[in-house]
Amino acid sequence: MLKKRIIPCLDVKDGRVVKGINFLDLVDAGDPVQQAKFYSENGADEICFLDISASLENRDTILRMVEKTAEEVFIPLTVGGGVRSIENIQNLLKAGADKVSINSAAINDPNIIKNSSKYFGSQCIVVAVDVKKESDSWKVHSHGGTKNTNIDALEWLKKVEDLGAGEILLTSMDKDGTKSGFDLEILSRANDVLSIPIIASGGVGLMDHFYEGVHIGKADALLAASVFHFNEFSIMDVKNYLKEKNIEIRI
């Protein structure tokens, strides 16, 4: 059976982890390789790096970081944040990323999804979609959630799939940081319209939220950051909990 995936997300800036593990005496807590390695050895099914560097000049720094990580970590690695062009994608894949996640660039020009998935294969193109609820529907937000595009989320998701995305990283901005659980409504609605895998993101605070995410939200993978970084529980705690509840999981 295919297993549900648990993915820790690390925020990196200028090649250094700024939001990552906070409970271990890592020799260098800012080192992305050490952080990714720790998670990989402790049950993560994939690693996600989100580059929050402000400037474009730091693209080379992230490439070196991806290269070093791929030398040490032998599980899939997704890199997102600031991906703007086919060239960016190619460089990240060449450096050792397995998947690249695209967000604002896809909204600015949806053709980047079509062209990149055709060129590199759908399997490495993840489209990240940030959504916020407005009365009965959800709207897509771009630029790190700062801009409301007024695009209907479900329509956008379907379009993104048709253009060739291999996977969706769906973040609820209403839930992100609240620790009140995933937005199960948008997750299950997205699941109804999509036939590609969905990674749920935003809102995890309790172990049961992971269970709800797969059981009610029907997500294929679950992404979390702070609950793991602050060791509120470990990835293996979550996996054992899900296993007990008869969710297919890799132990």
Place this chain on the structure above:
Amino acid sequence: MKKNITIIDYGSGNILSAKQSFARVIKTENINANVCISSKPETIKNSTHIVLPGQGAFETCINGLKGIPGMIDELNNFVIAKKKPFFGICVGMQLLANNSLENGDHKGLGWVDGTIEKLPAEKLKMPHMGWNSIRVLKKNLKINPRETDYYFVHSFYFNCKNKENVLAITNYGIDFPSIVNKENIYGLQFHPEKSSDQGLDIIKSFIKI
């Protein structure tokens, strides 16, 4: 004797990961071997082991391989005439088949009889992406994979003509071959280079052939 492992670069996918996983195994197991990436048919002559990775569409991959003058002849010589160890990963495994029905009908290398067909998608997400278990059907003295989870990403599968070529199967809607083998030829549908320690173990056993 020092082993020379060559990973064929024909413009497909995340080839660096494959190299790094082999380099890691060589280092931790202290094996007298060298791994390199090459797109030159001449390199194959001096190799003891060949690895063919692959990502994306079958047609793009086979055309990439054909696009290197002399490459297919040299591979045929290495694999079929000399019967030296060969390792295909993902689409690199699918290329072993007679043909693929992905976006048309495209001829493969024809080293292991069978056709690449689409996984039946009824109510299942496509691509088949993530960790899935394998069941070993046939014991193989050289490659002895653990019956555990490995990382898969694909929408097409190898429909093998001869069941004796199927070393292991995986279920996703149907049972499909996750490891194929014919004499010196090994093909893995999953990514051993992305499958943690159990994946590196398979790489180790391949290098030791």
